[in-house]
Amino acid sequence: MKYISTRGQAPALSFEDAMLTGLARDGGLYVPEAIPQLSHAEIKAMAGKSYEEIAFQVMRPFVGETFSDDDFKGIIERAYAGFGHAARAPLVQLDQGHYLLELFHGPTLAFKDFAMQLIGQLFQTALSRRNERVTIVGATSGDTGSAAIEAFRGLDNVDVFIMYPHGRISEVQRRQMTTPSESNVHALAMDGDFDDCQARLKDMFNDFDFRDGVRLAGVNSINWARVLAQVVYYFSSAVSVGAPDRKVSFTVPTGNFGDIFAGYIAKRMGLLIDRLVVATNQNDILHRCLSGQGYHKGETSPSISPSMDIQVSSNFERALFDAYGRDGGAVSQLMDELIQGGFDVSQGAMQVLQSHFDSGRASEAETSATIRDTLKTTGELLCPHSAIGVKVAKDQPPSATPMITLATAHPAKFPDAVEAASGIRPPLPDRMSDLYDRDERVTRIANNLDALKTHIKGNIRQ
Numbered sequence: 001m002k003y004i005s006t007r008g009q010a011p012a013l014s015f016e017d018a019m020l021t022g023l024a025r026d027g028g029l030y031v032p033e034a035i036p037q038l039s040h041a042e043i044k045a046m047a048g049k050s051y052e053e054i055a056f057q058v059m060r061p062f063v064g065e066t067f068s069d070d071d072f073k074g075i076i077e078r079a080y081a082g083f084g085h086a087a088r089a090p091l092v093q094l095d096q097g098h099y100l101l102e103l104f105h106g107p108t109l110a111f112k113d114f115a116m117q118l119i120g121q122l123f124q125t126a127l128s129r130r131n132e133r134v135t136i137v138g139a140t141s142g143d144t145g146s147a148a149i150e151a152f153r154g155l156d157n158v159d160v161f162i163m164y165p166h167g168r169i170s171e172v173q174r175r176q177m178t179t180p181s182e183s184n185v186h187a188l189a190m191d192g193d194f195d196d197c198q199a200r201l202k203d204m205f206n207d208f209d210f211r212d213g214v215r216l217a218g219v220n221s222i223n224w225a226r227v228l229a230q231v232v233y234y235f236s237s238a239v240s241v242g243a244p245d246r247k248v249s250f251t252v253p254t255g256n257f258g259d260i261f262a263g264y265i266a267k268r269m270g271l272l273i274d275r276l277v278v279a280t281n282q283n284d285i286l287h288r289c290l291s292g293q294g295y296h297k298g299e300t301s302p303s304i305s306p307s308m309d310i311q312v313s314s315n316f317e318r319a320l321f322d323a324y325g326r327d328g329g330a331v332s333q334l335m336d337e338l339i340q341g342g343f344d345v346s347q348g349a350m351q352v353l354q355s356h357f358d359s360g361r362a363s364e365a366e367t368s369a370t371i372r373d374t375l376k377t378t379g380e381l382l383c384p385h386s387a388i389g390v391k392v393a394k395d396q397p398p399s400a401t402p403m404i405t406l407a408t409a410h411p412a413k414f415p416d417a418v419e420a421a422s423g424i425r426p427p428l429p430d431r432m433s434d435l436y437d438r439d440e441r442v443t444r445i446a447n448n449l450d451a452l453k454t455h456i457k458g459n460i461r462q
């Protein structure tokens with residue numbers, strides 16, 4: 001299995017190299033050269049299997065020769081052992097034909113744990129046998145950073161530095177990054193906003209001496225291995241409601257198009273998915289684009305679903321690559337236009353996109369109302385991101401096809417917004433109820449490339 005770049009100018013890589021590289025050298029994103037197929041019988045046989053067994057079956061064909069079957073099984077076992085629910089991704093019913101896929105039972109209470117826990121084990125296994133180490137640097141508005149620190153803490157071949165905007169993330173998010181005591185993980189509170197953190201991260205990747213000197217690696221949402229990990233729960237949940245003998249639809253709260261793109265891959269592998277519905281908050285570039293208004297950047301406006309407050313949706317490039325007939329030159333040109341502000345999607349590509357994806361958006365008031373109403377009618381307390389999914393799913397035309405909405409975070413991760421909407425302050429699960437009592441360790445750092453480089457060089461293990 002080879003991986004090619006969406007911009008067509010970078011060398012094809014193995015799974016292992018695509019994973020360790022992250023972003024392709026031509027600025028593109030890696031995608032598999034061909035999508036492996038699962039037959040009706042193979043999907044049917046998933047019924048009753050454990051999450052780990054399904055994960056092995058779904059991901060194995062993408063991994064190629066990188067890991068032996070036994071190694072890969074061990075990686076999957078270790079990745080999900082720390083989850084707080086035996087089913088890993090349990091499904092609950094909200095209404096007739098409407099189900100909620102709870103993806104928040106991982107160690108940091110957001111769906112990013114599914115990908116990040118796996119990536120931690122994949123990196124550690126690949127690097128230790130190469131006898132190499134890497135330095136992972138990330139920028140976060142909250143959930144990615146905590147999931148990364150949790151996934152890599154204590155691993156021998158990786159040092160991790162996560163920059164977050166000082167004073168602008170929730171206390172739960174901050175404590176999840178600052179309380180792990182392992183010496184290979186480092187939380188950096190930067191004086192600036194999330195865009196500043198991302199800009200400094202980009203500067204570091206563009207500084208080739210530094211990049212090569214510390215063996216810089218990235219695990220942001222464009223890393224193919226992260227997308228792959230998310231394909232699994234589309235299969236496990238669809239089979240629970242009757243696939244493959246019955247079609248299923250999904251609604252996915254999304255910002256970077258990562259989670260929903262994993263659903264598209266599941267469909268391309270042979271899972272009978274009827275509709276994939278993109279749900280956005282007021283930062284609705286994806287909804288506007290899928291409604292035929294082109295892909296044009298606006299100003300990001302902060303919302304109560306901060307993990308979806310983005311203007312440029314990095315994984316959308318992968319969908320565009322397919323919609324443009326896998327023409328890397330065409331994608332490069334679109335991405336150049338995006339730097340100037342945006343582009344219009346060709347009619348042919350728009351038809352392809354609309355054949356797979358629907359979309360909707362929820363305002364702040366609609367999000368809060370959905371948290372309140374869902375609690376009243378089902379007893380389920382939703383986080384704001386998940387509420388956007390539920391609202392958009394309910395807006396879809398009536399259908400006999402079951403709808404599964406992805407719940408991306410635990411309500412206790414966003415207690416202020418949930419309490420304001422519902423009157424209930426959601427408690428942390430028992431297994432992390434001492435989070436507020438643990439000691440914090442964090443370095444306050446200036447919004448300055450040299451200061452960051454000095455700090456990182458001085459703190460990596462050799």
Ligand SMILES: *Cc1c(COP(=O)(O)O)cnc(C)c1O
Nearest residue numbers: 143254255256258259307408409
């Ligand atoms: C990251 C995140 C999202 C958006 O995920 P995408 O990768 O953009 O699809 C939604 N909800 C929560 C809670 C998140 O942490």
